[in-house]
Amino acid sequence: xxxxxxxxxxxxxxxxxxxxxxxxxxxxxxxxxxxxxxxxxxxxxxxxxxxxxxxxxxxxxxxxxxxxxxxxxxxxxxxxxxxxxxxxxxxxxxxxxxxxxxxxxxxxxxxxxxxxxxxxxxxxxxxxxxxxxxxxxxxxxxxxxxxxxxxxxxxxxxxxxxxxxxxxxxxxxxxxxxxxxxxxxxxxxxxxxxxxxxxxxxxxxxxxxxxxxxxxxxxxxxxxxxxxxxxxxxxxxxxxxxxxxxxxxxxx
Numbered sequence: 001x002x003x004x005x006x007x008x009x010x011x012x013x014x015x016x017x018x019x020x021x022x023x024x025x026x027x028x029x030x031x032x033x034x035x036x037x038x039x040x041x042x043x044x045x046x047x048x049x050x051x052x053x054x055x056x057x058x059x060x061x062x063x064x065x066x067x068x069x070x071x072x073x074x075x076x077x078x079x080x081x082x083x084x085x086x087x088x089x090x091x092x093x094x095x096x097x098x099x100x101x102x103x104x105x106x107x108x109x110x111x112x113x114x115x116x117x118x119x120x121x122x123x124x125x126x127x128x129x130x131x132x133x134x135x136x137x138x139x140x141x142x143x144x145x146x147x148x149x150x151x152x153x154x155x156x157x158x159x160x161x162x163x164x165x166x167x168x169x170x171x172x173x174x175x176x177x178x179x180x181x182x183x184x185x186x187x188x189x190x191x192x193x194x195x196x197x198x199x200x201x202x203x204x205x206x207x208x209x210x211x212x213x214x215x216x217x218x219x220x221x222x223x224x225x226x227x228x229x230x231x232x233x234x235x236x237x238x239x240x241x242x243x244x245x246x247x248x249x250x251x252x
Contacts, residue, residue, distance in 0.1 A: 023119070030152065032121055064125050064145055071098035071111050079110035081134035087251045088177035089184075091157040097173065100127070107137055112173055114144075114153040114190060117199050120160060124148035126190060128173070150190060152197065158185030165203065169224075170210035170246065171195055171217060178247035179210045179237075186210075192220035206233040212245040213238050 007018040010033040022031045074080045074090060077099035083090060091097055096115065102108040107129045114124040125145040129137045144150055154169070157176055168186040170176040176188045189195040192212070196219075207228050211221030221236055228234040239249045 021119075030116070030149075032116075032119070064122070064148060067100060067111065067125060067145075068098075068113060068122075070103075071100045074099055074110075078108050078130050078132075078134045079128075082110060082128070082130055082136070083174070083177060085134060086174050086178070086247060088174055088247070089180040091177060091180070092159065092162070095159055096156045107131070110173075112155040112188070114148075114150060114155055116152055117154045118152070118201070120156070123153050124150055126155060126173075144190075151194065152199070153190060153194060154198070155188040155190060157187055163204070166206040166208070167201070167204050168208040168210065169195065169198060171212055171220075172245070172247070174247045175210055175212065175245045178245075178250040181250060183208055183210075192216040195220040196223045198224050200228060200231055204232055206235070208235045208237060210246045211236060211238040213240075213242050217245070 005021055005023045008020045008022055008031075009018055010020040020031055020033045022029065073094045074083070074097060075093055079097075079099035080090065096113040098111050098113075100109045100111040109130055110128040112126040112128075113122055114126055115122050125148070127143045127145075129141045129143070131137055155173060155176075157173065157180070162185040166185075168176075168179060168183040169189050170179055170186065171189055171191055173188045176186045180186050189198055195209070195217075207225075209221045209225055211217050218238065221238070225234040225236045237246070239246060241248070
């Protein structure tokens with residue numbers, strides 16, 4: 001991947017030693033302020049090869065940071081109960097997957113921190129909302145934090161220090177943790193769109209891609225594998241049954 005980074009003054013906090021880091025690569029341009037966490041992105045891949053409208057995103061340090069700090073480790077939580085019911089392997093504790101207790105009208109949730117795949121900067125939160133018995137709520141259980149950037153993000157279920165020469169990825173958290181019975185370290189790309197554009201990372205010699213067996217999932221995994229094949233060994237794993245993922249195979 002051709003990547004270029006320059007430092008500039010931040011439009012939010014002013015010219016203070018150029019705290020704004022502006023990175024340009026195949027995904028487009030992302031500006032991130034290391035002082036105030038201001039983020040702005042212009043992603044060139046969103047509209048059939050045409051530049052999309054420049055977007056400004058909310059910084060992670062406001063609501064996102066508050067919710068993350070309010071979360072708890074998985075151990076002994078409803079989120080752990082939920083993952084075990086899905087035949088998932090638990091990731092390293094107190095990492096980027098935690099439990100957010102219910103409060104007022106907000107249900108309990110498994111909460112994942114979404115970070116930039118390259119820089120590891122936190123950019124958003126992903127929620128799997130849970131009932132009191134540890135199952136998913138029936139209505140729209142999965143949500144991303146509104147107004148925050150998702151493009152170019154991953155959920156680091158295993159930390160960077162666990163990644164040496166090999167890495168696995170899948171779309172969803174549950175799929176990744178089901179595949180983790182056999183393959184680690186593994187990250188979630190959140191969805192098919194992020195899998196399609198998952199960037200080439202320096203030092204990775206082998207990438208295993210667990211695809212959901214649906215048109216969007218297969219297309220995303222193939223696009224990712226084709227791009228990675230030029231620099232690393234890229235292996236595509238797809239369940240035989242249409243409409244299923246690796247989590248379904250493990251549970252069965």
